[in-house]
Amino acid sequence: MLLAVLGIGGGACALHFLIQWLVCKRMSLAGKHVLITGGSQGLGLSLAKLCYTKGAKVTIVARTKKKLEQACEEVRKIQSETPGAKIQNISMDVSSMRSAHFAELMTEAAQAEGFGRVDVVVCNAGTGVAKLLVGTPLEQIDELMDAQISTNLLGSLRCASAAAQVMASDGLGGRVCIVSSAAGLISLPGYAVYSATKFGHRGFLAGAYHELQQHGVDLSVYYPGSIETPGFEHEKQLMPTVTSRIESSCSDVSKADDAAAVLLAGIEKGTKEITNELLPSLVVDHPTGFAPLDALVAAVTQCIRAGWSTYLRVMARQYISPVSRSA
Numbered sequence: 001m002l003l004a005v006l007g008i009g010g011g012a013c014a015l016h017f018l019i020q021w022l023v024c025k026r027m028s029l030a031g032k033h034v035l036i037t038g039g040s041q042g043l044g045l046s047l048a049k050l051c052y053t054k055g056a057k058v059t060i061v062a063r064t065k066k067k068l069e070q071a072c073e074e075v076r077k078i079q080s081e082t083p084g085a086k087i088q089n090i091s092m093d094v095s096s097m098r099s100a101h102f103a104e105l106m107t108e109a110a111q112a113e114g115f116g117r118v119d120v121v122v123c124n125a126g127t128g129v130a131k132l133l134v135g136t137p138l139e140q141i142d143e144l145m146d147a148q149i150s151t152n153l154l155g156s157l158r159c160a161s162a163a164a165q166v167m168a169s170d171g172l173g174g175r176v177c178i179v180s181s182a183a184g185l186i187s188l189p190g191y192a193v194y195s196a197t198k199f200g201h202r203g204f205l206a207g208a209y210h211e212l213q214q215h216g217v218d219l220s221v222y223y224p225g226s227i228e229t230p231g232f233e234h235e236k237q238l239m240p241t242v243t244s245r246i247e248s249s250c251s252d253v254s255k256a257d258d259a260a261a262v263l264l265a266g267i268e269k270g271t272k273e274i275t276n277e278l279l280p281s282l283v284v285d286h287p288t289g290f291a292p293l294d295a296l297v298a299a300v301t302q303c304i305r306a307g308w309s310t311y312l313r314v315m316a317r318q319y320i321s322p323v324s325r326s327a
């Protein structure tokens, strides 16, 4: 009996994955215009290189012009698989822009010779510094909040909203992906502010996904774990002990090229929630897309969440001294 149930279940899953694979709206990047914010280093630069390799026209956006120019030089040295690959850069600070500025930036990117309309936007620019809330001067907490909320949350949401409007306006649609973080699904001490900005991406996805589908715009969110990038190197230097102990015990650090490959595969397939690690992949809404299997995964995930919470409590007790006791 058990074997029969397992057999039927396994068969149904295999059939489901086959159907998903057949019907997924795979996009070929050759000749497409991909705009990446935060494309001058780290994950964004690795993604720009991959898109260029696949024959895409790539626009990278960041604040520092010199880094952008250097990144373009680096990308142009790559041999593209198909002719027509191009790269250009535009300097912009996403933390201080309004949505309309981003729409203007898309028009500017499209008008450059040989580039044309933007088909894919990746809202990747972000910043992360971990700090404990008690013991950090309040001015520092304010600075942290200002930087992270304006870049990670407002910057990404404005970028995604403007991209969706521009893509919907000519009826051709497109793909918009927001780079969140595994810390946008589960969090830990030190990442309260960062997670607040990254959890926000998931709320935006939940509210906007079906609306944008009606306009031919596929919205997605990527929740990567730790990645070897200049940003993460800087973040590690400033990490509180408790954060770094938990971080290093539960997450492998991916190479930026590998994390970018997972992101690109998700964008090409039109995956709604993209993950590159086991725990985040269980936490997303429909990890398998097959309801009975998802229900099973959800039950397992609840147990993992309970275990995670206990682990955090133990680590917090070990590494965070209450102010009144330490004084």
Ligand SMILES: NC(=O)c1ccc[n+]([C@@H]2O[C@H](COP(=O)([O-])OP(=O)(O)OC[C@H]3O[C@@H](n4cnc5c(N)ncnc54)[C@H](OP(=O)(O)O)[C@@H]3O)[C@@H](O)[C@H]2O)c1
Residues within 6 Å of the ligand: 037, 038, 039, 040, 041, 042, 043, 044, 061, 062, 063, 064, 065, 067, 092, 093, 094, 095, 096, 124, 125, 126, 127, 128, 151, 155, 179, 180, 181, 182, 223, 224, 225, 226, 227, 228, 229, 230, 231, 232
């Ligand atoms: N690395 C990780 O472990 C990790 C893990 C999970 C999620 N993520 C997320 O992945 C994304 C990329 O991270 P990363 O580690 O590759 O970062 P990174 O190495 O620090 O690179 C950040 C990029 O964004 C640009 N940027 C930063 N602030 C900007 C702003 N206000 N306006 C425009 N561009 C800005 C930077 O250039 P300029 O400084 O010149 O502007 C740079 O090109 C972020 O959203 C991050 O939160 C990273």
